[in-house]
Amino acid sequence: QTDLELTRQEKVKIVSHLLKQAPPEEFHEAFSDLRLLVDDDSLMCQEAASLCALHNKLHFTPVRRKACEVLLTRHNELEEKHFLDPQRQVSFKFDHVKREASEFEAHLQEDEKGESWRRTLHEGLKAYVSSHYPEGLCSVFIKDTAIRKILIACIASRLHRPSAFWNGLWKSEWTFAVTPSSTQVTGTIMVQAHYFEDGNIHLTAYKDVTETLPVTTEAQTAQDFVKLLENADNQFQGGLMEEYQSMSDTHLKAFRRQLPITHSTIDWEKIVTAKIVQVPAVQ
Structure with missing residues (x-):
């Protein structure tokens, strides 16, 4: 050696x-x-x-089967290679390499009150995701501690376009406790984009969010949470668009050969003709 x-x-x-x-x-x-x-x-x-x-x-890989429709996360991992779909109330085994789900079994939730909160939030979030995220999927999980119930909402939307030389992922994770009057919501939004035609550009952007959410009825709390999430998404997307424009005007141009910008089309025929005229005659 x-x-x-x-x-x-x-x-x-x-x-x-x-x-x-x-x-x-x-x-x-x-x-x-x-x-x-x-x-x-x-x-x-x-x-x-x-x-x-x-x-x-x-990356919150989605599992879409007849028996279940859920995101793979650390929050619904039951044991090695086994996961829970709380909405369909089934557990299953997932082969990560082959990306195959099998061994579906009923997995009922015992906490009826907590399940009611989880299901209501899921329904509200699902409606939002369906109207705002192409090919998006959401999952909501609940953790029951000794003193409070904690809801975790996960969203993922991915576009896989290898023929167009790009792939992208938008995902977010939100957590809050069900406590009287109000609670604190913490979330993280992440966007990944990879463009690889005649180059290799990989973008990863994060935003951490902390907001106060009023806790009233299940339906109203779910509605207020979706509004909070939508505002955060819009702010993040607006910031990304501003940054993208700034990069287009500055950083991305640095990857190219430095040439004057005239904002006009080059007349190649005129240039070629001028060169021919300037060639001296053979003596």
């Missing part, structure tokens, strides 16, 4: 770090490329399942 060779542990660390950064819907492509570079199938196969599972939960 030379000083330039990496140990197995160092290779695992590097592979793990790179795959955690894999763009949405591109884990398997990134894995295949790294497999060729590392040239150690035993190492890659050993790490594949756990890294793929982490990727799926981190």
Whole structure:
């Protein structure tokens, strides 16, 4: 072994770090490329399942089947490879590498009051997601502590367009406790975009949100929460558009060769004709 060779542990660390950064819907492509570079199938196969599972939960991978429709997250993971769909009240096993769901079983919720709050919030959120997110999906989970019930809302909308050389993901996660009078909502919105035609541009943007939410009836609280979420989404999207315009005018131009900007079409025929005229006659 030379000083330039990496140990197995160092290779695992590097592979793990790179795959955690894999763009949405591109884990398997990134894995295949790294497999060729590392040239150690035993190492890659050993790490594949756990890294793929982490990727799926981190990016809120959707599972759409007849038996269930839910996002994969750390909040509904029951045990290794098993997840819960609280809306359909079923559990299932998920193969992260093959992206296959199986072994569906009934999984009833015992906390009727908590389930009522969760279901009402889910219905309100689902209506919002259906009208605002292309191919979007939402899931709402409830955690029951000794002193309060905590609701967790997750949203994910992804567009996979490899033929157009881009992929994108918009996801958000929101948490608040069901407490009398009012509660604090904390949320994180994240957008990832990857453009790879004749280049490689990868954008990741985050926004943390903290707001106060009045807690009244289940229906009214769900309605107020959706309004809060919509306002946060609009502000974040507006900020992204402003930043994109700024990047178009400054940073993205830096990737190109510096040329004067005339905002007019180049008349190539005129340029060619002028060059022909200027060529001196052969003596």
